[in-house]
Amino acid sequence: MPKHLISIHDFSRDEILETLSLAREFEKNPRQPILSDKIVASIFFEPSTRTRLSFETAANRLGARVIGFSDIGNTSVTKGETLKDTIKMVSNYSDLIVIRHPLDGSARYASEISSVPVINAGDGANQHPTQTMLDLYSILKTQGKLENLKINMVGDLKYGRTVHSLLQAMSHFNPEFLFTSPDELKMPVEYKEYLTNLNIPFSETKNLSKGLDDSDIIYMTRVQRERFTDPIEYERVKNFYSLNLSMLSGCKPNMKILHPLPRVNEISQDVDASDHAYYFEQAENGVYTRMAIISKLLGK
Amino acid sequence: MEKQLKVSAIKDGTVLDHIPSCQLFKVIDILGLNKSSNQITFGTNLDSKLLGKKGIIKISDKYFESDDINRIALIAPQAKINIIHDFEVVEKRVLTIPKTIRGIVKCMNPMCITNHQVVETLFTTIVESPDFKLLCHYCEKITDKENLKIISNNR
Numbered sequence: 001m002p003k004h005l006i007s008i009h010d011f012s013r014d015e016i017l018e019t020l021s022l023a024r025e026f027e028k029n030p031r032q033p034i035l036s037d038k039i040v041a042s043i044f045f046e047p048s049t050r051t052r053l054s055f056e057t058a059a060n061r062l063g064a065r066v067i068g069f070s071d072i073g074n075t076s077v078t079k080g081e082t083l084k085d086t087i088k089m090v091s092n093y094s095d096l097i098v099i100r101h102p103l104d105g106s107a108r109y110a111s112e113i114s115s116v117p118v119i120n121a122g123d124g125a126n127q128h129p130t131q132t133m134l135d136l137y138s139i140l141k142t143q144g145k146l147e148n149l150k151i152n153m154v155g156d157l158k159y160g161r162t163v164h165s166l167l168q169a170m171s172h173f174n175p176e177f178l179f180t181s182p183d184e185l186k187m188p189v190e191y192k193e194y195l196t197n198l199n200i201p202f203s204e205t206k207n208l209s210k211g212l213d214d215s216d217i218i219y220m221t222r223v224q225r226e227r228f229t230d231p232i233e234y235e236r237v238k239n240f241y242s243l244n245l246s247m248l249s250g251c252k253p254n255m256k257i258l259h260p261l262p263r264v265n266e267i268s269q270d271v272d273a274s275d276h277a278y279y280f281e282q283a284e285n286g287v288y289t290r291m292a293i294i295s296k297l298l299g300k
Numbered sequence: 301m302e303k304q305l306k307v308s309a310i311k312d313g314t315v316l317d318h319i320p321s322c323q324l325f326k327v328i329d330i331l332g333l334n335k336s337s338n339q340i341t342f343g344t345n346l347d348s349k350l351l352g353k354k355g356i357i358k359i360s361d362k363y364f365e366s367d368d369i370n371r372i373a374l375i376a377p378q379a380k381i382n383i384i385h386d387f388e389v390v391e392k393r394v395l396t397i398p399k400t401i402r403g404i405v406k407c408m409n410p411m412c413i414t415n416h417q418v419v420e421t422l423f424t425t426i427v428e429s430p431d432f433k434l435l436c437h438y439c440e441k442i443t444d445k446e447n448l449k450i451i452s453n454n455r
């Protein structure tokens with residue numbers, strides 16, 4: 001049975017740490033064609049240019065060749081081919097599959113059919129574990145550690161899958177959480193129960209200006225218009241959860257702001273030049289962590 | 301009641317008693333009895349002090365695996381299972397929801413792969429009855445008691 005990465009909880013604490021230190025090696029020396037005899041299939045059933053380019057860059061840096069498709073436009077999927085048949089075919093051609101698919105659970109299902117390792121590059125609203133791994137790498141790189149950090153998650157905590165996965169992954173490292181969100185987008189009960197069961201402290205606030213000063217990481221997410229039934233409510237909330245430079249004057253020097261991107265107006269442009277801004281470097285870290293995951297799953 | 305039991309008593313097999321009448325046909329479905337070649341008698345809308353109206357199923361020469369029969373705990377947790385040998389009740393089983401449930405339950409998440417392609421559902425029971433919660437192996441969302449839908453075995 002090949003090893004897959006479908007959910008962040010498929011990797012133990014040790015496997016997470018191993019992957020992060022491997023990513024560090026790749027960052028020091030990004031050109032390592034150790035997979036020049038391998039073929040990576042990158043199959044995107046919905047477009048995601050950012051994630052796809054990051055994966056394909058990672059595979060190319062490792063010397064692997066990349067096959068696949070970036071949307072289903074010209075594929076047999078539009079003729080009604082099942083996911084099962086597509087995966088059977090692709091796993092015959094390739095040594096590893098990177099899959100993005102709009103349905104929740106599709107990546108887990110693909111991993112059960114595939115004869116080669118599968119990496120989930122986003123299955124609907126469910127998981128996006130390589131995003132979480134690059135978030136962890138960014139936290140480790142900027143803080144020098146993962147243990148005992150105070151993480152402030154801001155914005156859409158209800159539907160934002162990146163915050164849910166990050167919460168699960170960080171739970172290995174004795175964190176403290178602050179959840180900053182409007183009532184409509186609060187952290188779901190099941191995740192709060194999860195933390196309570198692990199004795200991990202958390203608190204909640206609606207007020208973004210509270211809790212900025214003692215945070216080590218501020219993890220911003222996009223508040224999307226589609227989430228609101230009342231457009232006036234959206235307009236009110238949207239401006240309320242926007243971070244600007246003047247709010248950061250009392251922050252800890254080590255504090256970094258992360259954001260899975262693309263950003264709209266939840267971080268004002270005047271923050272970009274601040275030492276606290278890390279979201280662009282964070283995206284770049286994605287290539288190294290994906291190199292680490294690909295090579296780890298292929299046993300190199 | 302005593303009389304009725306005697307009329308249709310079975311020599312060997314399994315008796316499922318105290319099934320709420322409204323769930324009787326679902327129980328038959330879950331256990332796949334419509335495909336069974338065993339002798340089966342069932343009654344419904346019988347008077348019951350406990351349930352008002354109850355159903356009963358008697359299956360001759362059939363004994364169920366725990367995990368199979370326990371699946372009916374999802375819809376009829378108060379059902380009583382009696383194992384019959386030579387007209388005697390030799391064992392009474394208490395129903396508990398199995399740790400994992402394959403098939404039978406539909407995932408309540410409309411965006412789950414199991415609701416779009418031919419994928420058998422699979423759940424882990426994370427909270428036991430009465431107010432059970434089932435975690436979908438695929439989409440990782442929870443299906444709870446209020447949103448339980450049984451997939452028919454009749455396909």
Ligand SMILES: [Zn+2]
Pocket residue numbers: 105407408409412413414436437438439440441
């Ligand atoms: Zn599901």
